Amino acid sequence: MIPIKDKIGIAKMREACAIAATVLDQLKPLVRPGVTTQDLEEAGRDWIARLGARSACFGYQHGSRRYPAHTCISVNEEVVHGIPSLRRVLREGDIVSLDIVVWHDGYVGDNATTLPVGPISPALEKLLRVSREALDLGIRQAQVGNRIGDISHAIQTHCESHGFSVVRDMVGHGVGTAMHEPPEIANFGRRGTGEKIKPGMTLAIEPMVNLGGFKTKTLADGWTHVTSDGQPSAHFEHTVLTAESGPEILTIPRPQ
Ligand code: MF3
Ligand code: CO
Numbered sequence: 001m002i003p004i005k006d007k008i009g010i011a012k013m014r015e016a017c018a019i020a021a022t023v024l025d026q027l028k029p030l031v032r033p034g035v036t037t038q039d040l041e042e043a044g045r046d047w048i049a050r051l052g053a054r055s056a057c058f059g060y061q062h063g064s065r066r067y068p069a070h071t072c073i074s075v076n077e078e079v080v081h082g083i084p085s086l087r088r089v090l091r092e093g094d095i096v097s098l099d100i101v102v103w104h105d106g107y108v109g110d111n112a113t114t115l116p117v118g119p120i121s122p123a124l125e126k127l128l129r130v131s132r133e134a135l136d137l138g139i140r141q142a143q144v145g146n147r148i149g150d151i152s153h154a155i156q157t158h159c160e161s162h163g164f165s166v167v168r169d170m171v172g173h174g175v176g177t178a179m180h181e182p183p184e185i186a187n188f189g190r191r192g193t194g195e196k197i198k199p200g201m202t203l204a205i206e207p208m209v210n211l212g213g214f215k216t217k218t219l220a221d222g223w224t225h226v227t228s229d230g231q232p233s234a235h236f237e238h239t240v241l242t243a244e245s246g247p248e249i250l251t252i253p254r255p256q
Contacts, residue, residue, distance in 0.1 A: 020109030152189030
């Protein structure tokens with residue numbers, strides 16, 4: 001069963017999501033050549049605290065491991081869940097994905113974006129553009145009366161029609177009083193399949209899109225997912241409310 005949020009739950013989701021989006025927004029201008037992913041982590045950690053929230057990533061348990069940082073920062077062939085490091089220096093031509101997930105007042109907001117580091121190749125420009133468009137098209141399908149597979153299908157067909165592939169071993173998800181709630185939202189699938197979308201669902205829609213093949217593997221650190229062929233990958237994510245009036249993006253930053 002997909003949890004349905006009531007008025008109070010929706011108000012709290014709005015707040016958590018606005019915070020997650022504001023943190024992400026504050027990190028964007030810091031991305032440039034010479035910066036380490038640890039620099040971005042520290043700025044993210046500080047903004048989360050300043051806005052009165054808590055990182056949902058820090059200490060997040062998967063098997064016997066706990067995630068050691070407040071943000072997930074993934075460079076080039078890293079798909080998601082890259083661990084920030086003092087040794088990882090951003091270089092011109094890289095792409096970097098920032099994934100910010102916060103707890104606030106019992107609710108979780110989740111969002112991610114991929115940014116260029118200085119000028120990047122036309123192929124990478126296209127990867128980012130198509131992935132961002134795929135997120136928009138997926139969100140547009142998050143309509144009451146549609147099914148979850150309609151979101152998946154829209155994302156997959158857009159990415160593949162431009163020659164890219166979608167990651168299959170990780171998915172978007174419901175989000176609310178836990179970081180991961182039902183349903184799973186694959187970035188590939190068939191129209192008209194999956195659960196029906198009802199008013200009051202809050203969904204983290206998150207295409208992970210590869211320049212090369214769809215296969216990924218996990219590094220020995222137990223967290224970092226990379227493409228198997230070493231080619232770059234992009235990740236865009238919003239938390240979306242399925243309102244009666246249509247999908248509403250909740251992860252919108254507030255000016256600081
Ligand atoms: N947005 C990521 C997800 O939904 C956040 C993971 S936090 C981590 O999976 F701790 F697992 F890295
Ligand atoms: Co997510």
